[in-house]
Amino acid sequence: MASHRRPKQPTRTRVTVLTATAAAAVALSSQSAVAAPDKPNKDEVKAKVDALYEEAEQATEKFNGAREHQEKLEKEIAQLQDAVARDQGGLNDLRNTLGSMATAQYRGGGIDPSVALLLSGDPESYLDKASTLQQLSGRQLQAIAEIQAKQRALAQQRQEATGKLADLDATRKELGEKKKAAQDKLAEAQALLNTLTAQERSQLKDEEAQQSKAGRTAGEGAAPVASASGRAGAALAAAKTKLGSAYIMGATGPSAYDCSGLTQWAYGQAGVSISRTTYTQANDGTRIGRSQLQPGDLVFFYDDLHHVGLYAGNNMTLHASNPRGGVKYESMDNMPFQFGVRVG
Known part of the structure; x- marks a missing residue:
């Protein structure tokens, strides 16, 4: 026969233990939330x-x-x-x-x-x-x-x-x-970029656009190409036609480039054959200091020379920057400059 006994009521001690346990759980949860690293801005x-x-x-x-x-x-x-x-x-x-x-x-x-x-x-x-x-x-x-x-x-x-x-x-x-x-x-x-909100991504894109516009204004206001040697000037003029092109790893044109791909292509348009990588392009001419730079010279950045661009005058370089920036003008001060190379 089924039992119809009433369930046993919790004792005072049992209620106290349960309450303390619940409070501890809430406290631990709060501590975890505080200890969790903040999302990067x-x-x-x-x-x-x-x-x-x-x-x-x-x-x-x-x-x-x-x-x-x-x-x-x-x-x-x-x-x-x-x-x-x-x-x-x-x-x-x-x-x-x-x-x-x-x-x-x-x-x-x-x-x-x-x-x-x-x-x-x-x-x-x-x-x-x-x-x-x-x-x-x-x-x-x-x-x-x-x-x-x-x-x-x-x-x-x-x-x-x-x-x-x-x-x-x-x-x-x-x-x-x-x-x-x-x-x-x-x-x-x-x-990492995908962790940003739509608004943050939009703000970042706007900032990049403003920087690119400022760089282009400074670049276009640089020393005229005519002041460079003939082939260097022709290489810089060719590279200018690719402003806004995409940056793609290993690309050498005509619609996308990486940094050494752009410089190789630009000099190729000027009738000059230079090698493919930044490491070898560093030896494709005479090395010069910053004060000797003329528009069209190759400019190298970072200790291991993994980045190259074309000097545009007015302390600006024209380069294939990265997947976000593409081909653009940028201040030479934004990267650790090493030396320039005058080709030919």
């Missing part, structure tokens, strides 16, 4: 994003260098493979010539055993001893010597190609690592 997010952009650009320039090395290796390997194919054809022709001599000997009444060995056995090991075989005719000795030289050259080319292929594999791996490092930093920066 707009300016803090911008500073962190700018730092991440710098790290991404460091990885981007290393990516550019690895890609340039990969392209160079691919060309060298293709040339070596073509040379191997040509030399293999030449070697086959020489063997055919020697075979024709042996055939003539055979038809004339016999074939020299050493020639038969060359044609039917292991010619590679035989060739090292062939020059000592005095019983061969002069023409046969000459043919054998040519074959020997061709074989050695061919072996060397194949060994070189094998080494370059291994180097290419390592370079491709490095390329992937540098690309991922840059992309991870950019993704982290974007995630």
Whole structure:
């Protein structure tokens, strides 16, 4: 039979314990809320994003260098493979010539055993001893010597190609690592920007627009391009046509650039070929100090030289800044200047 006893009422002691427990829970919750870190404000997010952009650009320039090395290796390997194919054809022709001599000997009444060995056995090991075989005719000795030289050259080319292929594999791996490092930093920066409210993002965009407008005004008011040397002036004039273009890692135009991609493209429009990365562009001309700068000179920033732009005069640089700013004018004082380079 079911029990209909009334539930036991909590004792005074039990009520006190429950009340104390609830109060403690509320207190702990309040303490946790106080201890939780504050959400970074707009300016803090911008500073962190700018730092991440710098790290991404460091990885981007290393990516550019690895890609340039990969392209160079691919060309060298293709040339070596073509040379191997040509030399293999030449070697086959020489063997055919020697075979024709042996055939003539055979038809004339016999074939020299050493020639038969060359044609039917292991010619590679035989060739090292062939020059000592005095019983061969002069023409046969000459043919054998040519074959020997061709074989050695061919072996060397194949060994070189094998080494370059291994180097290419390592370079491709490095390329992937540098690309991922840059992309991870950019993704982290974007995630930070996404933590801002719509209003904060709008304010940040407005501030960037105002800074870009001020930079453009200062840049356009800089020393005229005509005061630069001809090619440097032409490079700066070309870069000006790309103001507002997007910044994209590894891009060299025509609609998007990274920092060294823009400078390489601009000088290319002036008929001057410079290298691909900031690290190598630093050696593409004569290094100069800040007081010697003229419009169109390359200007390098940061201790490791991971950023480059074009000097625009009036203490301004025209550069592919970062994914948020794109191609724009900016004060030289906003970055740690290292030196300039006068190209050509």
